[in-house]
Amino acid sequence: MLTTDAERLWNSLMELARIGATPKGGVRRLALSDEDRRGRDCFRDWCRAAVMQVEIDAIGNIFARRAGTDRDLAPVAIGSHLDSQPSGGKFDGAYGVMAGLELVRTLDDAGVRTRAPLEVVAWTNEEGSRFVPTCMGSGVFAGVHSLEHVLQQRDVDGVTVRDALGRIGYDGTASPHRLGAYFEAHIEQGPILEREARAVGLVTGVLGLRWYDCAWTGQDAHAGPTPMPARRDALRGAARLVEAVHALALRSAPDGRGTVGFVQVAPNSRNVVPGHVRMSVDLRHPDDAALAAMDAELRSAAAAIASELGLECEVREVASFASCRFDAGCVEQVRAAAKAFGYSHLEIVSGAGHDAVYVARVAPTAMVFIPCKDGISHNELESARPEHVEAGANVLLHAVLARAGVSADRR
Ligand code: GLV
Numbered sequence: 001m002l003t004t005d006a007e008r009l010w011n012s013l014m015e016l017a018r019i020g021a022t023p024k025g026g027v028r029r030l031a032l033s034d035e036d037r038r039g040r041d042c043f044r045d046w047c048r049a050a051v052m053q054v055e056i057d058a059i060g061n062i063f064a065r066r067a068g069t070d071r072d073l074a075p076v077a078i079g080s081h082l083d084s085q086p087s088g089g090k091f092d093g094a095y096g097v098m099a100g101l102e103l104v105r106t107l108d109d110a111g112v113r114t115r116a117p118l119e120v121v122a123w124t125n126e127e128g129s130r131f132v133p134t135c136m137g138s139g140v141f142a143g144v145h146s147l148e149h150v151l152q153q154r155d156v157d158g159v160t161v162r163d164a165l166g167r168i169g170y171d172g173t174a175s176p177h178r179l180g181a182y183f184e185a186h187i188e189q190g191p192i193l194e195r196e197a198r199a200v201g202l203v204t205g206v207l208g209l210r211w212y213d214c215a216w217t218g219q220d221a222h223a224g225p226t227p228m229p230a231r232r233d234a235l236r237g238a239a240r241l242v243e244a245v246h247a248l249a250l251r252s253a254p255d256g257r258g259t260v261g262f263v264q265v266a267p268n269s270r271n272v273v274p275g276h277v278r279m280s281v282d283l284r285h286p287d288d289a290a291l292a293a294m295d296a297e298l299r300s301a302a303a304a305i306a307s308e309l310g311l312e313c314e315v316r317e318v319a320s321f322a323s324c325r326f327d328a329g330c331v332e333q334v335r336a337a338a339k340a341f342g343y344s345h346l347e348i349v350s351g352a353g354h355d356a357v358y359v360a361r362v363a364p365t366a367m368v369f370i371p372c373k374d375g376i377s378h379n380e381l382e383s384a385r386p387e388h389v390e391a392g393a394n395v396l397l398h399a400v401l402a403r404a405g406v407s408a409d410r411r
Pocket residue numbers: 126127134351352353354
């Protein structure tokens with residue numbers, strides 16, 4: 001059975017991880033930054049070296065195409081993202097893109113042609129860390145986000161997506177196109193596969209997600225003379241909401257998740273009672289009704305805290321997707337590939353969001369997970385074992401071949 005070149009894939013991942021490398025062994029390649037550009041350039045050059053045709057669309061998604069033998073078939077796409085969290089790991093996103101490239105290199109070496117074309121895709125700004133929303137590129141591709149709207153989004157310094165894309169030279173012109181299917185390989189980013197000692201996860205779906213920006217307004221005041229009862233301290237409101245988010249997620253145990261990961265305090269001065277705070281809230285649940293209930297709890301907690309502390313709080317939803325189930329046929333192709341190799345596997349629902357969530361709206365889609373060490377991700381220490389990296393790529397290869405069809409023509 002055809003297998004990917006595990007060493008070449010590992011080496012490509014490690015070489016890519018040198019771009020934006022951080023002291024503790026992770027990467028920092030914020031979306032549309034110089035490091036992201038260098039990561040993209042590296043991927044584009046490797047794709048061109050593999051004689052793929054590279055196109056960029058208006059939101060900066062990179063599509064590298066390997067021709068098929070049947071011109072009438074829509075491409076089978078494989079991909080993920082190259083951007084990272086501020087202190088991210090080497091594998092989140094990069095694994096799916098590099099596994100896609102390795103798959104093409106493997107087919108080239110073996111002289112295998114597929115009937116459907118193949119397309120290796122690097123989607124723009126999956127992380128949603130520098131620019132909201134998450135899964136920006138795949139969301140635009142799938143028609144979920146309007147291009148004009150996302151181009152106007154700003155980072156904390158006020159730089160727009162439009163300007164950042166133009167600056168790194170990835171504001172392309174490729175037009176939207178149909179995909180025959182989409183497969184994404186990714187590290188699990190959680191503890192289940194490792195705990196269950198399985199090499200591969202057959203991802204059947206993804207938790208629903210809602211992101212919010214909460215803006216607290218009180219009044220700036222002097223830290224000394226202002227009596228405690230007279231204060232309208234926006235940071236107290238935010239602190240109370242951090243606890244409320246944690247508590248409401250616990251009330252939705254075991255599946256509910258609630259996180260505050262971003263806080264901006266103004267004027268952020270030691271001796272000023274803060275009058276303004278901006279904070280994020282991230283809520284997730286596999287059940288859409290439960291997620292809607294968490295949304296209602298968040299809003300009522302914010303309103304109650306604001307009224308008690310004499311503050312204003314605006315809660316604005318800035319991104320969301322419903323829980324998703326992947327295509328049964330694609331999941332079966334992943335399962336068949338895992339079985340053919342004799343890899344231990346189990347079905348799993350992803351706790352993390354992925355580009356596959358949006359692509360699933362326009363093409364039959366599935367994902368392949370591999371374990372990561374201690375379930376740790378969005379962390380410089382994120383790590384995966386070479387044998388799992390190899391297993392996931394082999395499963396991806398054979399799921400894709402089953403979908404794209406192997407042509408009798410060789411070259
Ligand atoms: C993507 O990294 C997410 O937030 O799930």
